Amino acid sequence: MPSQKSETIKKLENKNKFVMMCGDGINDSPALTVSNIGVSVNTGTDIAMDASSVILTSNDLQSIVNLINISKKTIRNIKQNLFWAFFYNTLMIPIAIGVLKPIGISINPMIASLAMVLSSITVILNALRLKNN
Numbered sequence: 001m002p003s004q005k006s007e008t009i010k011k012l013e014n015k016n017k018f019v020m021m022c023g024d025g026i027n028d029s030p031a032l033t034v035s036n037i038g039v040s041v042n043t044g045t046d047i048a049m050d051a052s053s054v055i056l057t058s059n060d061l062q063s064i065v066n067l068i069n070i071s072k073k074t075i076r077n078i079k080q081n082l083f084w085a086f087f088y089n090t091l092m093i094p095i096a097i098g099v100l101k102p103i104g105i106s107i108n109p110m111i112a113s114l115a116m117v118l119s120s121i122t123v124i125l126n127a128l129r130l131k132n133n
Contacts, residue, residue: 088119
């Protein structure tokens with residue numbers, strides 16, 4: 001029953017479990033809504049697709065494994081991009097505004113802006129690596 005599915009998911013979440021529910025029908029929509037991640041297939045009902053966080057483009061359940069793998073790679077990529085953006089900014093901005101000028105380290109603001117462009121290019125190229133995985 002739909003209410004039993006929802007209650008089971010809530011019990012698991014109360015035990016600090018992360019719940020992903022996959023469903024395709026009207027009776028699955030309440031459970032899809034209360035789960036951490038609701039997954040439906042594109043041939044499911046409109047209500048199930050509206051209630052879910054992710055809609056799989058194929059009916060193959062192997063797509064769920066692919067979804068998890070892509071999600072892990074995306075999170076890792078986001079963390080890498082944040083690292084590189086903060087690295088460039090914390091390194092170049094103080095130098096560009098002249099904080100280190102008293103000890104003889106300075107940079108032309110045009111060179112600093114070029115470094116910012118390189119930072120953006122690094123982040124974009126790193127994100128594009130996901131396309132090849």
